[in-house]
Amino acid sequence: MNLNKHEQEQDLYDWLRLSLTKGIGNETARKLLSVFGLPSQIFSTEFELLTEYISAKSARALLQDPDDAMRSQINLTQDWLELPGNFLLSLADARFPPSLLSIPDPPLLLYVKGRLDLLDAPTIAVVGSRNATAQGVLNAEKFSENLSHAGLCISSGLAAGIDAAAHAGALRGKGSTIAVIGTGADIVYPARNRQLAHQIVENGCLLSEYPLGMPAIAGNFPRRNRIISGLAQGVLVIEAAAQSGSLITARMAAEQGRDVFAIPGSIHSPLAKGCHQLIKQGAKLVESAQDILDEVRFAASACQSTFLVETPSLKEPANKLLSIIGYDPVHIDALLSRCGENVTDLSAQLLELELQGYIETLPSGLIQRLSAT
CATH class of the missing domain: 3.40.50.450 (Rossmann fold)
Structure with a gap:
């Protein structure tokens, strides 16, 4: 069914009104939609019939006219939708992502910016x-x-x-x-x-x-x-x-x-x-x-199958130090005992490696080797 612009605006108004009604969460809204159909049909339902599915307090909240705060929020949204690239999708919208329709708790509305x-x-x-x-x-x-x-x-x-x-x-x-x-x-x-x-x-x-x-x-x-x-x-x-x-x-x-x-x-x-x-x-x-x-059985002709890169541009001492560091976090004291360097020379080598993006110093003070992915 194709709706004209006025009908589309009224439809979105009703969806916004339903989503903004206090005390009506996603689960309750979906229950009402499953029983009565679209939001417009919920709002035209008699109070007594609504109370067969929700509390009297919630039914009164649904049937009362929108207050100033709700009207202001709806107007804000309508203005936002006038901007290019902005969309509002309801559960009933054909553009609503099918993948979300199958989850236990799909959102009532999706505010979308972009593609x-x-x-x-x-x-x-x-x-x-x-x-x-x-x-x-x-x-x-x-x-x-x-x-x-x-x-x-x-x-x-x-x-x-x-x-x-x-x-x-x-x-x-x-x-x-x-x-x-x-x-x-x-x-x-x-x-x-x-x-x-x-x-x-x-x-x-x-x-x-x-x-x-x-x-x-x-x-x-x-x-x-x-x-x-x-x-x-x-x-x-x-x-x-x-x-x-x-x-x-x-x-x-x-x-x-x-x-x-x-x-x-x-x-x-x-x-x-x-x-x-x-x-x-x-x-x-x-x-x-x-x-x-x-x-996921997805063709990947453009995808690289490995994430490891060689580091031939590093000088031999640096390559050797990377091997000594290994891939587990290590303390500088442990490195000193492994490589036999003095602390000044080792610190200089570590600084060079860190500046080149081969290692990082963790908040704990440990040194972690990085591998390009």
Whole structure:
């Protein structure tokens, strides 16, 4: 059925009114929609009939005229929709991503900025620690870049650390990226990712289930994780502590029937504990983007199958020191005993390696070798 512009505007008005009614959450709204049909039909239902499905208080809230605050919010949204590249998709919209229709708790509305076509693209979610190591950031960038070059879209949450690196890497490939945020679509959080958010809107897609103007509230971010995983065929976890929001995303992915992938790390690293826990529980251990592509049965002619690079440009002493460092975090005192150097010479060599991007100094003071991914 094709609606004229006035009917479309009224339809969106009713969806917004339903979503903004106090005391009516997603679950209740979906129950009412399943019984009565579209929001307009809910609002035209008799009070007594509504109370067979919801409380009297909720029924009164639904049937009363919108107050000034709700009208203001609806007007704000209508103005926002006049701007190019902004969309509002309801559950009944043909453009609503099919992948989200199958999850247990699909959002009632999606506020979208950018490329709508990406909502139908084959997608892999990439998530991980906000306090990532340099190696974790590098892994997120390169895995996402390679997957994107192979044609996969990358979904993540625009958080600091792994999320931001995943988006940045994905933007360098043809698959691009979707950022699922826990604020209104008119707010960028954290503020440090403002430029990245603008790049995503220009070349990818930013979406939220929350009304415009919604600030950063802690409880909203775990909920948005179900959308990050729901959009995807699988979720890749890169660096996660034993108690981590990324593990919530992985659990949701498993409940949604999605694949879960994890990159292992050092047994000494707290940020590897979560990934190792997932692998013990059945997540697929991955060492390259090709491992993921093989699982999701996606052609990857443009994808590199390995992430290790040689370091022939380094002088022999530096190459030797890298071998001594190994791939586990190590204290400088241990290196002194291994290599027999004095602390001044060793410190100079370590500084050179760090400036060239071969190692990083962890917050604990340990030294970690980096491998290009």
